[in-house]
Structure formats: structure tokens, C-alpha cells
Amino acid sequence: MSESLSSRIAADFATTAGALAGAPVATPRRRAALETLTAHGLPSTRDENWKYANLRTLERLRFVPAASAAAATNPSVLAADLPPALPGCARYLFVDGLFAPALSAPQVCDAARVTSLAAAAPLAQAAALQSAAWPEPQSVDERFLALNEAFATDGASIHVSSGSASIELLFVARADAQAGASYPRVELSLDAGASLTLIERHLSVAADNSFVNSAVTAQLGRGATLQHYRLQELGARAIVFDTLAATLAEEASYQLHGISTGAQSARSTLNIRLAGEGANLAMASVALGDRQQLQDTFALVQHLAPRTRTAQTFRGIAAGRARVAFNGKIVVANNAAGTDSQQSLRGLLAGADAEIDVRPQLEIYTDDVRCSHGATVGKLDDHMLFYLLSRGLEPDTAQRLLKWAFLQEVIARISLPALRREIEARLPGALQDTTLRALL
């Protein structure tokens, strides 16, 4: 990172530190995060897990939070610009990183406590969780989490003590990147046996060129179940750096569904720790790139206890001059006997100038494991294409249908029908035929 970038971050922090004092992150933690950033900088493309990320763009971004209380209490975000409400889900909406109660539809629920981070003290364990999450202290992979920590304005704290809850978090980016950045933040905590369905959605309204730095931490207690849908649908010129850190206790189950279609440049860094015996991760994600988009994901999964399981599926399509990258690293620690890990990473090249990089990595420190991985990048299958054409389908329809089919392995796992229909309607799919579906 250039000198000027770290000094700009420090300067932006100095101008906003007063306004940021207190919630959602305590001042000492903000200062510690800033110190990490000024001492070690943000990642560069020389760092192993960052070679596809678009980091140059940071040189022309501002780090001051764009959030303003006036905007959140009187948002010009129109309900019409928002996706339809999902049945049975409480909705909490944030504008440029600040809670907007007027556009939220909370539901009283005994199981879950949802708090605006700015309005309440952050969860005590969040700090400890973060520093324990990465394999080595002050890993370069957690720098954007530190950036969020330093500048966060608000966020959602969700604590599910028992039973189950369904919650939708909408993060609306509205500010022009020149006006400042948006720092969405989610702190999740599920007690033993608790269950949560969470839809986390990032989208743009008004400006399509926002700078978003989002951070999610999740702690799943013994036997807890988290069904997590992450939808990145930001505007065409938006820049997003996203970090997720999750820790699973014994027999906890985490189903993570990622659908990344938006932004000019998107980077997601995931670190999931299977820390308790029998913890289970099912991760399925889709990334679509077109034009000059970049969709870059680095996912680190750490098997730290016996009998832990991972099933990781990635499907990426790159069209136009887009670049789609998925780097899935799975580490099996020496005490993680009986681990079962499966990776299926596939890329589809849909443009002569497009690029896809899928990279499975395995680091295994014990003998008693079952690990399989497959990684392929290819074009649409000629035999399939000819079969569809021979039935009279237009080439364009046939290609869209095959892209649709390519994504189905991930999309079919979305178990919320309303959400699935909505996502399907916006994929490069074909034959949206709700009447037919209803009759079957």
C-alpha cells in the first residue's frame, strides 16, 4: 500500500473520529484497527490471496463514512426501489450504513433480539471473535474488516437465544463514492440450538458508484443452524470489499448461499472456522460478471475439530470482458480426524475476452480425511447447444437456457420460494414461466 493511501486513511479517520466516538465500535478498538492499517496497510496484489482483486481503485476513494443521520431518518430511498418484502421475514433497512427505521418492518419475535449497533453497546464477544478468526494474527486477509471496524457507523446485531427467526437485512448504498464510503456491519450470535434464516442484501439506489466496505461476523453455538443468503446487487460502477468471519461450535450447521451479480468491482473474503466437533458447512455461491466487471472471492475454510464437514460449490459465468475468480482454500488441522470436504468449482466462459480463475487449495495435516475437489473452466457444451437448436430454439435462448442450467446446482438450493423466484427472474435464465410452474 502506498504511503499516501495509509496517510489518507489516517487523515480521514482523524476528521471523523469525533463523530464516530462510541457505538457501534468502542473507540479503543477503532484506534487499534487504525493502527493495524497504518502499520501494515491494506492488501496489495502481491499478497497471495489478493492477486485478482482490484486494489488500485482504492487510490481514488474516500474513506470517510457517507452516512448522515438526516439521510437515514428522512431517506429519499423510495419503497418502490426496494425488492418486495419476503413473507414471514422481519426487514431492517440501512442507508449508507445507518439504520433507517422508517423503511424497516421489524417483527416482534421472542427468539431473536435485533439491535441497531449504533443504538446499543456491541456484543461483548465480537472483538474476541475477530482476533481469533484468522490463522495468524493480523493476517492481511482481515484488513478490510479492520477498515470497517475503524469507520463503521451502524449495523445490525442479531442474537438468537432459542427457537428460530427469519430476518432480512437490506443495505442500501446511495452515496456517490466521492461523498464517502458505506460501512455495513452485521454481528450475529446464535445460542445453542437456535436457528436463523438471514437474508443479507446489498443494493444501490440513486448513485450507482458507491464504495461499500461490509463486514459480517457470525458465531454459531452448539447445534445452531444458520441459513444465510448473501445477495450482492450493487450498481454498475460500485466498488465493494466484503469480509465475513464465522465460527461454528459442535454440531452447528451453516448453509451459506452467495449470489454476486452487481458492482463494477467486487471482492469477498470469507473465513469460516469449523471449530466444534461435527460442525457442518454447506456453501454454494454464484458469481456473474459481464462488461468489465470483476467478481473475486477468497474463501478460507478451516477444519479445526474432528468429524467436520464442508461441501463447497461455486458456479461463475464471465461474459464480455469480465473477470470472475474464486479461490477456495480448505485447511484440515491435525486434530480434525474424520473430516469430509468436497469442493466443486466450475466456471463458464461466455465471452472471448472474459476470464475465469477457479482455484481449489487443500492443506491437510491429518491422515483420516475424505477430501475431494474438482475445478473446471469451460465454454457452453456444443452437444447440449446443438440438441437445443435441433428442437428449434433460438441460439440466444439456447445459450441462456444452458447458462441457467449451469447455475441451477446452486440456485436450486435456495429454499425460500419467494426469494428463489426473485433471484431466478434476474439471472441470465430463460423461460420464466410461472404459470407452468404453478400447474406442475
Next chain:
Amino acid sequence: MTAMLNINNLSVTVDGKQILKGLNLVVRAGEVHAIMGPNGSGKSTLAHVLAGRPGYEITSGSVSFEGLDLLKLAPEERARAGVFLGFQYPVEIPGVNNVYLLKAALNAARKQHGLQEVDAFEFLTLVRDKMKLMHIEDSFLSRGVNEGFSGGEKKRNEILQMLVLEPKLAILDETDSGLDIDALKVVAAGVNSLRSPARACVLVTHYQRLLEYVVPDFVHVLVRGRIARSGDRTLALELERRGYEWVAGEAA
């Protein structure tokens, strides 16, 4: 009566190797033609070339279909003009529902004829009707195209597609291969149900067994890229008795 399909002196190479060598064939509406021949004689090449599969080079000759220059049309245009290829090896397409493909294919054909898209309810009634004829279970509709189907199921699915699309000319490429006798009868019943004075069918087959159930008007024997002998259905029986060596020897 004018010919529906007129293949004139057709020569085709694949990867520089000549497969069809000046083939002539005339098919009129209402007729069923069987094309038989030993392995490697060019039967499947002929079927693929008529459907417009890429990878074949036409070095000479012409094919007209209902007055259209068939070889100039893209595969999807041929399909919409009424040419149907039943694949020897139907392709599995996981993630694309059978029912979506059927409906998209039917609507593509209807659009060609200036008709509106088919109503979903009418469509399902029609498809279920044809499925019954082909002994296909209802769960088939929501499964992926040919996904996990047995060989016999795939072939029945080909015929189901044909019944829904009602092509003018059906070219069935070894639809009988790999079928047990029960499945063969079902497939034959499907093919026969579409026989009419307005339609024609070209059956590409290695064995004469299918021809006991779908009785052809003409039988042609393809040897080394040419039709070496033509006759009526008794030719198939004679072939069964005497083997392809008999015709191959004559043609040499």
C-alpha cells in the same frame, strides 16, 4: 407428387475423410423410408447433416426440403421448418426441465407459423396425453432433460418430443438401438401414431427388428457413403438373412 425431401448427389467429409459419396434419395409426403447399412457406412452422418450439426463439410450436392435449400438453413431454422432429428445418443442437460424444453420448442415452431404461444394449461394437457402413449411417468416433466434417464427412457423422450412438435419430416437415428422388446413396441407405436399422408419419416437403423413394427414403404442399403440397393420391406428381411456382406460385395 413432388418430393418433400430431395437429396441430390450429396458428398460430405468429416475431418477431411469422405463419408458420403454422391448420395441420392427422394422422400415424398406420406412415405416411410428405412436406411440400413453396416457400421461406418454413413447412416448417422446423413442424419446429422440433414439436421445441420456442425463439423461436417458438404463438398458437393444439394438437399431441398419442401422447396427450401435445407443446407443453407441454421439447425433451429430446419427444426422450425418441420425437420426433426431423433438422436441416437440424446444429450443430458441437467438443470433444464423437460417441460421447459418441450414448451420452448413448441412455441418456437408456433411462432414460425404465426401462431400465439401455447396456453400453459392446454400445453400440459397435450403433453400428458402424449406421455401416456409413450409410457412416461408424470414426474418426468420436472426432471432435467434426459438427466439420469436409462437408454430406453431417453429414446422414448425423443419420440415424445417428436409427438409434441409434429414435424413434417422425422429423421430417427438408430432410435431402436438399446431398446428391449417392450420399449421397442412403445417407440414404434409413437412413430406410427404420427404417420399421415402429410408427413414422412426416415428411419436410420442397423437391424430390421424395428421395421416389423414400423413398416417402411422403402428400404435403402447404405454402403460406403452411397445407396447401394433400394427395395421394399422385403429387402430388410433379405438383409437379415444374407447379411450386409451380400450388398457390400455387390457394391464393391
